Amino acid sequence: MKIVVIGTGYVGLVSGACFADFGHHVTCVDKDPKKIEMLERNEMPIWEPGLDSLVESNVRKGRLEFTTRLSPALPDADAVFIAVGTPSRRGDGHADLTYVFNAVRELAQKLEHPVVVVTKSTVPVGTGDEIAKILKEEGAPEGCSVASNPEFLREGAAIADFKHPDRILIGANDDKAREVLREIYRPLFLNKAPMLFVSRRTAELTKYAANAFLATKISFINEMADLCEAVGADVQDVARGIGLDNRIGPKFLHAGPGYGGSCFPKDTLALLRTAEEAGVENQIVNAVVKVNDDRKNGMAARVEKAMGGSVSGKTVAVLGLTFKPNTDDMRDAPSIPLVNMLVEKGAKVQAYDPVGMEMAKPHMPEDGVTYADGEMTAINGADALVIVTEWDEFRALDLDAVKAAMKGDKLLDLRNIYERDEAERAGFDYRPIGR
Incomplete structure (x- = not known):
C-alpha cells in the first residue's frame, strides 16, 4: 500500500521506517528542511538503536523517501498518518493540537481523492471528530475516513515494539478505515499480534488510560520505596513479591527518581484536563502527577x-x-x-x-x-x-x-x-x- 506520514519526529520516523520494512511504499513529510536533509544523508534526528540501518535499508530499496512537500506525496495514497507533536499547552496542561489541525487543513486542501486519515499522534478524546469536521470544511474529497491508531512504543526499544506489539489498537467508525488499516498491518498477522477494533473515541482514550496506569505503577512503587526506607524493608523484594502476582505483573515496578519522557508527564496532564472538561474527577491520576513532581524535586x-x-x-x-x-x-x-x-x-x-x-x-x-x-x-x-x-x-x-x-x-x-x-x-x- 502507499502510505504518507506527516511528521518525522519519534513516532512518525519509527512508524514510517517500519511500515516501509513491511513492504509498503512510505513517504515521510516534514516542514523542517534541515531534518529532511539530515534524513536524506541517513543522519537520524533522534537517537534510537537500529533506526539508522532500518532507514538506510528501505531508502536503498526504494520503499522509503523524505520530502518537505506534501502534494507530490499524495497521488495514489491509501492512508495518511498524522504523527506531529502534541505538547502540553502552556498554562493549562491540555494537549496542544495546533500542529495536528494545521496538518489536516493543509492535507484537506491538497487531496484529490479520498484517503484514510489516521492519527498516530496522542490526542484527546474527540480529536478525530474535529479532524473529520475540518476535512469537510476545507473541501476534502467525499469519502475520506478518519481513524485513530495510537502508538505504544518504548523509547530505546521502539522498532521491536512496532514489529512485535502487544496489541494493535484501531479506532474506526466505518468499514473502509478498518479494512485499510487491517491491510497495512497484515504483515504482523504472522506474529499473531492481537488487532483490537474499537470506536475512534475509545481508541483515543485508551492511549491516555494506558500511560496513566503505567505512571500510576511507577508512582506507587516510589511511595512504597519511601515507606521501605522508613521501616527497614527492601523495595526490590516488595516489587518482586507483588509483581509475581499475575494480576499485577512485574513491569514498571522499579523504584527511582520519578518518571519523565515525552509521554507520561504530558499525557497524565492531558487526561486530567479531559476529565475536568467532562465534569469527571480523576483523583488517582491527579495524585500520581503530584507524587511524581514531588519525587523529582x-x-x-x-x-x-x-x-x-x-x-x-x-x-x-x-x-x-x-x-x-x-x-x-x-x-x-x-x-x-x-x-x-x-x-x-x-x-x-x-x-x-x-x-x-x-x-x-x-x-x-x-x-x-x-x-x-x-x-x-x-x-x-x-x-x-x-x-x-x-x-x-x-x-x-x-x-x-x-x-x-x-x-x-x-x-x-x-x-x-x-x-x-x-x-x-x-x-x-x-x-x-x-x-
Missing part, C-alpha cells in the same frame, strides 16, 4: 542529606541525564530538577551521559555544570556520585577504581543497580532507593 534534598545537610562548595558527579537509557530524550527528565537544584544550592556538577549531553545543555544551568567525556572523567575528584539513568555502561563500573578517583565516599544509586555489600566493600557510603 526531592532528589536534590537526598544528595544534601547524604552530604551532611549542604552541598555548597562540593563537587557532585552525575551519571546519566536522559530520562531513560537508549535514548537522547531529555523531556521532563529527573536529572533536570536535580542538577538545577544542586547548582542553585552551590554545588559544582560534573555530568556525563553516553548520548544525551547536547540535548541536556538547554535544560541545565550555563554555569556550574561541566560535561565530561566519560564516566571516569565525571567522577574524578567528586565528593559524591549520583547515578540517575541506568545506562548499561554504568552497571559494571569498577567500584574500587571509582572510589579511588573520588575525593569523597558518597554513592547515591537512584536506580538500584548495585548491591550494598559490593559498594560498601569498595569503601562507599551507599545510598540506594527504598533499600
Whole structure:
C-alpha cells in the first residue's frame, strides 16, 4: 500500500521506517528542511538503536523517501498518518493540537481523492471528530475516513515494539478505515499480534488510560520505596513479591527518581484536563502527577542529606541525564530538577551521559555544570556520585577504581543497580532507593 506520514519526529520516523520494512511504499513529510536533509544523508534526528540501518535499508530499496512537500506525496495514497507533536499547552496542561489541525487543513486542501486519515499522534478524546469536521470544511474529497491508531512504543526499544506489539489498537467508525488499516498491518498477522477494533473515541482514550496506569505503577512503587526506607524493608523484594502476582505483573515496578519522557508527564496532564472538561474527577491520576513532581524535586534534598545537610562548595558527579537509557530524550527528565537544584544550592556538577549531553545543555544551568567525556572523567575528584539513568555502561563500573578517583565516599544509586555489600566493600557510603 502507499502510505504518507506527516511528521518525522519519534513516532512518525519509527512508524514510517517500519511500515516501509513491511513492504509498503512510505513517504515521510516534514516542514523542517534541515531534518529532511539530515534524513536524506541517513543522519537520524533522534537517537534510537537500529533506526539508522532500518532507514538506510528501505531508502536503498526504494520503499522509503523524505520530502518537505506534501502534494507530490499524495497521488495514489491509501492512508495518511498524522504523527506531529502534541505538547502540553502552556498554562493549562491540555494537549496542544495546533500542529495536528494545521496538518489536516493543509492535507484537506491538497487531496484529490479520498484517503484514510489516521492519527498516530496522542490526542484527546474527540480529536478525530474535529479532524473529520475540518476535512469537510476545507473541501476534502467525499469519502475520506478518519481513524485513530495510537502508538505504544518504548523509547530505546521502539522498532521491536512496532514489529512485535502487544496489541494493535484501531479506532474506526466505518468499514473502509478498518479494512485499510487491517491491510497495512497484515504483515504482523504472522506474529499473531492481537488487532483490537474499537470506536475512534475509545481508541483515543485508551492511549491516555494506558500511560496513566503505567505512571500510576511507577508512582506507587516510589511511595512504597519511601515507606521501605522508613521501616527497614527492601523495595526490590516488595516489587518482586507483588509483581509475581499475575494480576499485577512485574513491569514498571522499579523504584527511582520519578518518571519523565515525552509521554507520561504530558499525557497524565492531558487526561486530567479531559476529565475536568467532562465534569469527571480523576483523583488517582491527579495524585500520581503530584507524587511524581514531588519525587523529582526531592532528589536534590537526598544528595544534601547524604552530604551532611549542604552541598555548597562540593563537587557532585552525575551519571546519566536522559530520562531513560537508549535514548537522547531529555523531556521532563529527573536529572533536570536535580542538577538545577544542586547548582542553585552551590554545588559544582560534573555530568556525563553516553548520548544525551547536547540535548541536556538547554535544560541545565550555563554555569556550574561541566560535561565530561566519560564516566571516569565525571567522577574524578567528586565528593559524591549520583547515578540517575541506568545506562548499561554504568552497571559494571569498577567500584574500587571509582572510589579511588573520588575525593569523597558518597554513592547515591537512584536506580538500584548495585548491591550494598559490593559498594560498601569498595569503601562507599551507599545510598540506594527504598533499600
